[in-house]
Amino acid sequence: MSKEHQAGMSLIVKTITRLTVGLILLYGIYILLHGHISPGGGFAGGVIVALSFIHLMLAYGKEMAFKKLSKGAASFLESGGAIMFLLIALSGFSGGYFFLNFINKGEPFRLFSAGIIPLCNIAISFKVGAGLFAIFVALVLLKTNSKEKER
Amino acid sequence: MIELYILLIFMIIGAIVAIEVKDLLSSVVAVGAVGLGLSIAFLILKAPDVAITQLVVEILCLIILIRATLKKDLPFSTSGRWFFNSLITAGFLTIFLFMAAEALQQLPKFGQPIMRVASTYLQQGLSETGAANLVSSVILDFRAYDTLGEATVLFTAVIGVLTLVRRIGRKKIGEKVKAEDE
Amino acid sequence: MIYLLCLVLFSLGVYCVLRKRNIIKIIVGIIIIEYAVNLFFILVAYREKGRAPILSSQTPILNMVDPLPQALVLTAIVIGLATTALLAAIAMRIYEKYGTFDITKIRELRG
Structure with missing residues (x-):
């Protein structure tokens, strides 16, 4: 049972996953980068990115997903996202107060506009995506551990 | 707004099914149906950001809950003071709904919110932040x-x-x- | 009254939390309560014949819905997912330790 579980699902599922997981990841990145001009943003984009890795893990087993994004890298990305968000907020003190929008706003309705909002979106998406991936990995490992104990 | 009433009644029926069904896996799937109905309701209520987030989060929540309930036995104990407990709960909820129906008269009517803070955001949002x-x-x-x-x-x-x-x-x-x- | 239907959904969740004895059913009730509260916020924010709060570059849009409760709900949804995952982890730990999801038996075991 455990060996089959680690080997993943059947050939059809693996092939479909190989074709679609890149598109899901790309769609998540699109959602998070365009968060300030269209619906979406850091939260939804981060969850979609996490779902692409979870899709990979469900189809191929956990070794393949850990090869792409290991547990240590996930926790590093989550802490890094939090620290990056806080640093963006703190650097507003260079012009006055906390969370000051200190970068030039640029022309509206373009991709590179709105000052610190795209940077904050990227930081929050790192945090949310890596955190949810870590939660899912923890729950999966709990299940396999309880099985090993029963045996 | 008739479609909103239809969606809410669908969500209430889904919630009743999720509460009363015996099988745990069926219960979790019924909660997923309630969540997807909620996502469509957000889309009708003109909140596309919240609709996208709710749709994606609902799928992940469903995966986690199915992972938690898979291949577990489901013992039910309906012993104890069943009738008494149900009576007290129903009485409490009836009083709660009466109070809520009285209190809801004080809110602004549906479709006409008081936008005292939000009018500032709507007028100066583009010039102050540059985000659309x-x-x-x-x-x-x-x-x-x-x-x-x-x-x-x-x-x-x-x-x-x-x-x-x-x-x-x-x-x-x-x-x-x-x-x-x- | 559409607010009252939303509160009926809320009270269904309260009934599930109060009355059921299975831990997974209690988690289901908490999720339903969370949905009802989120829906209530968005219902309060709605405006008659309103538009989504996204500016357009060609035409100015006059009657937008309230963006403030939408922002509050957007963060609340993600917190709700993390809380649900925490509850599921606690439930799986309890199952691993006691072998059941029934809270009355767990109370008996603890003595």
Whole structure:
């Protein structure tokens, strides 16, 4: 049972996953980068990115997903996202107060506009995506551990 | 607004099914149906950001709950003072709904909100932040402290899950599994 | 009254939390309560014949819905997912330790 579980699902599922997981990841990145001009943003984009890795893990087993994004890298990305968000907020003190929008706003309705909002979106998406991936990995490992104990 | 009433009644029926059905897996799937109906309701109520987030989060929540309930037995105990407990709960909820129906008269009517704070955001949002999506400018510029607190709560929840899952004081399996657990 | 239907959904969740004995059913009730509260916020924010709060570059849009409760709900949804995952982890730990999801038996075991 455990060996089959680690080997993943059947050939059809693996092939479909190989074709679609890149598109899901790309769609998540699109959602998070365009968060300030269209619906979406850091939260939804981060969850979609996490779902692409979870899709990979469900189809191929956990070794393949850990090869792409290991547990240590996930926790590093989550802490890094939090620290990056806080640093963006703190650097507003260079012009006055906390969370000051200190970068030039640029022309509206373009991709590179709105000052610190795209940077904050990227930081929050790192945090949310890596955190949810870590939660899912923890729950999966709990299940396999309880099985090993029963045996 | 007739479609909104239809969606709400669908969600209430889904909730009743999720509460009363015996099988745990069916219950979790019924909650998923309620969540997807909620996502469509957000889309009708002109909140596309919230609709996207709710749709994606609902799928992940469904995966986690199915993972928690899969291949578990389901013992039910309906013993005890069944009638008495049901009577007290129904009485409490009836009083609650009466009070709520009285209190809801004081709210502004549906479709005419008092937008005292939000009118400032609507008029000066583009000139102050430069972002076209006003929800994004509210959560990341005007009210960024709220998002900072949310990040703290999410971090705490992740640490809580990792702490619960970690195994303490068992050295039978070996080093490799323990290194994966941390 | 559409607010009252939303509160009926809320009270269904309260009934599930108060009355059921299975831990997974209690988690289901908490999720339903969370949905009802989120829906109530968005219902309060709605405006008659309103538009989504996203500016357009060609034409100015006059009647937008309230963006402030939408921002609050957007963060609350993600927190709700993390809380649900925490509850599921606690439930799986309890199942691993006691072998059941029934809270009355767990109370008996604890003595």
